[in-house]
Amino acid sequence: MNYYKHEKDHIYYSDLYDRHTVTIGRLMDKDLKRRKNEPLKLFKARKAIHDLCMYFWKGEEYAKKDKQIQAWISEDRRKDELLENSEQLKNIHCLCCNKIMKCFDKSLRERYGHEYVFFMYSCPDCNSCRAFYNDGTEYRVKPAKCKKCGSENVKKSTKKIKGELTVYTKCNKCKNIDVYTYGNIEEKKDLDFAKDRDKYCLTSEEGQEYIQSNKAVEEMNEIWEKQKRRRKNLIKSSEKRRFRDEKGEFVL
């Protein structure tokens, strides 16, 4: 039985991560552009802060990339293993002709916050279908109802315009028509993506450079913090000495 494989090649996850980074980068730049009408001095200061933030953000996006990709791969691998090892329910009979049905698809579904394997069966004789969760619970499709009068005497039709899918549910009793549109179901072309990827996603050379320089800054910070603690302790102990000198005894 074929089923949807979750785990993909590494490049799929890498592109997915970059697409996310480009989306966030574009939003941040858009936010800056919206403030272009501010007084020049203020805008320049804002842009300087923005550029600095972008530098660290791009570096951190690169630094987190491998770990995120590994997490995605492990999660998809876990799903594939769960599907591979799940046994279909046997002896499912067709409700129309009582023939043993054939399982033709399995997938993962969430129900009440838990993950289940979902099996779909079809009848080799009359093509009727049934579906079950791996705990044996049957999935029963509820008949479509009119939202206005509750009648089940409805007719569904669909229309696809410019990549948008619209579903019309027409009630034969009260003549109400319910309209639902599923956004744009066709992949939009993103002609600026390659250019923006260069802008927001560091190459491995740039990324490694960022990680190294960030390490140096962290080390400097550590040394600075140590120095600060040492100086504090020195001041404290010299104050203690002075206190004892003036009063002749040590009290804190």
Ligand SMILES: [Zn+2]
């Ligand atoms: Zn049948």
Ligand SMILES: [Zn+2]
């Ligand atoms: Zn109705």
